[in-house]
Amino acid sequence: MSKPLPLWRRLLRGLAIVLALLVLLVLSGLLLADHLTPQARGETSHVLPVQPTQTRIDREVSALQAAHPGASGVAFLSDGLDAFAARAVITERAERSLDLQYYMWKDDLIGHLMARALHDAAERGVRVRILLDDMNAQDKDALMMALDTHPNIEIRLYNPFRNRNGPWRMVEMVQRFFSVNHRMHNKSWIADGRVAIVGGRNIGEEYFSARPDVNFRDLDLLVAGEAVGQANTVFDDYWNSEAAVPIAALAFHTRQELRLLMRESDNEARLESARPYLQEVAKSRQRAMASAAPLHWSANVRIVSDPPMKHRRDDPQNWLVSDLVQMLTASQHKALLISPYFVPGNEGLDGLTRLSERGVQVGVVTNSLAANDVVAVHGGYMTYRAPLLQAGVQLYELKAHGKAPSSGLFGSSGASLHTKAFVLDDRHGFVGSFNLDPRSAYLNTEMGVIFDDPVLAAQLTAEYLRLSSPQQSWWLALDPRDRVRWLEREPPPHWVDTEPDSSLRLRTSARVISWLPLESQL
Template identity: 40%
Template structure:
């Protein structure tokens, strides 16, 4: 009898879960919206207008390498907004960085700025209440991309609806007044902006003005109005709004007071970029650009002929002399490895920078990558793996603390560069949606390569083959290492164990 009761309860729970999953949230009240032309008195638009007029049909960029500078750039743009803010991210953490940024966003909404927040749903667990409160402001809308329909059974829905839920929006952009944008590899969280004692993601963004901005806005509009982008109100219908405008105003004041004594805010005030903004001494690099991105329909496994992979394949195949590939998650696959080997044997100088086993934050990715190192090295391709604890440099690509590479950048012939969210792996190519900017300026691209190369000895191990076996050269300390450096026995064991399973297509 007890066993029958247990079965009955299990069946009842399963029935309720499947019923919840089958009910697609109603989007009847969802309205389309598009980029706004900046108001005549937009300080940002008026500031960049003379620069743009001097460089017609070109894009001006400033590299954001240092985590503090990258965060200051976002805050400064949001603070200057008087028309619109479009915010699009894969991860948005409810930590100091996330709170400080959203405080500035709320402050902008209070000034009358229209705010559109588009987040991927996979990493927004437990944020429904806060997002619903945020969306209660008349100037703020919040949507979640490809969300779980059953908010209480997200884990189960991911299993039963894996083919849909597995496809995520990995795009990252922040656009202000349709006049300036930031595109790159960073999500929103302490670890991306040099405010995490345990790990610091070395990353790279471009702050851009000019021709690319409107194209980034077009990309945002497509995702915002896509069928798979759901208003938070349609998903969190069972949750009551805990805030009203008066409470939001009080929240603003409380957050402001809290951040006045925050150590991170004190460090932000020392940002070199902040000083340049104050001095009006920012230096923009100008050139032609293309904004490339997957269509949002990729989340429904549609329009494959228009996926970003095609654009990047053409971009990479145009290289004549050398290619620098920087990718934290590097899983080239058998076909990709064959292509790289053919190019190297044809005379192309290829350098790959990725995470070491000790530095990676996704062990499965290293398991998928490690078997491709030897054939790549044998073809003459140079591979560098980022140390988990490199010598800290203010402009280091790999950061400080326990560092982990997170930048996704490809440089061709020291003339053209791609900066975006795309990792050199099957997940970016075939599953997640991605975006980025291709920028053409030889001086800029050359400076990026020189900057990376100058830090390699301090921050990476150079891989080589000795008597048929992999070795790691620590050029900073003039040491040869004969096993995965900095990784303990269990980490090595787990990487080898995971490598036994056929998971590559999901990496």
């Protein structure tokens, strides 16, 4: 009778089997990725042609463009209420089409109110197309499928999972580890092909100041005029790409779900938490173009994006990161950057160092550890702080005001900063979805607005100065031993020698992650 194997050898054998299965899953995904993803393709469709006077928005924009030929009107939407009202009112005024693409649409008060607005537009005969990334959509199938039942609404998912929930979804995630890691991070809301809202906000309560426990700072631009044609082209390219699959091909739905969603939205509209948003919409109805601020018209505005198939066959020279790096390296005297997730990598560190050595003022506002909702990203960022400070880069980390929820290891609801923007030499700028990290550069698709205009640059600089102010941020410096420390500039001024307002557990997690080879995924 053979002697049983020691426990440690049995455990080692079991671990080897598990690892072998994981490797086989990943290899099968690499070999069969195109056959593992849903092959359903929706019918090709394009933006409906704009008309001079067909809709109210046509008439408003045509009159404004006649006074500013060849230009685009831009308004900053930094306040959550204003950003909600702008979307709601251009949706109310739309009479021809609504085209939306988002990374995340939450099943909450804001998500329901906006779903109701889209349903009401569809009831008026407006064609509604919604393209959503599928990474965060599995729990929202009921919400999205309910909307998709309307004959004037079609929803497609970008790079979707075949398995909608349960353990098989996790198996598919492992099997398609490399292909599923590429996500659509774009955010745009286009009405009648004439007005677009582009920026950093997803659709959810925390992005529109509707959650008292979250201190989000975010930014969108409302754009009317010439540049909106570029947003239309971007949307059509994504909508008709191989990566976009109709949600109807992935999940079952009924008309009853749509009726239940509309009843739930009506009930939520009566809640006290909804009142400020509906009141702001009522006030915004009196404003031209539903703008929260006067439109500034400029001939040098572009809406830009990564190609939809960035992760497969596209030339990296066509990626958005190439345009943004070219802009940054051309800076002559000032480069002010805002990024919630800031992991410059060695290449970015070298680039910012060279700028500083040329005498360019380089400043960065990002999240502190206590304010960051992704500890892993902070772990990737923290190793670059000392070299950046040694190079003369000015670093500011946003404070975590109040008692936000604890950050999760790879994501939670406690983030403070979500704005993604930069302003260069008091005239060039970018506002969009692009974080200054490897994921935005090489994995996700991103989009945004690029401008060359001193008035718009002044507005964006004011936002940077507000975020980097003593009331909002810590200022970072090195002590005589080149260790990072934080200056509280509000009275009484004092230095802090550890990550401010963070627990030992959080600091330990970030430090351990900084040692792991995860940077390319952050």
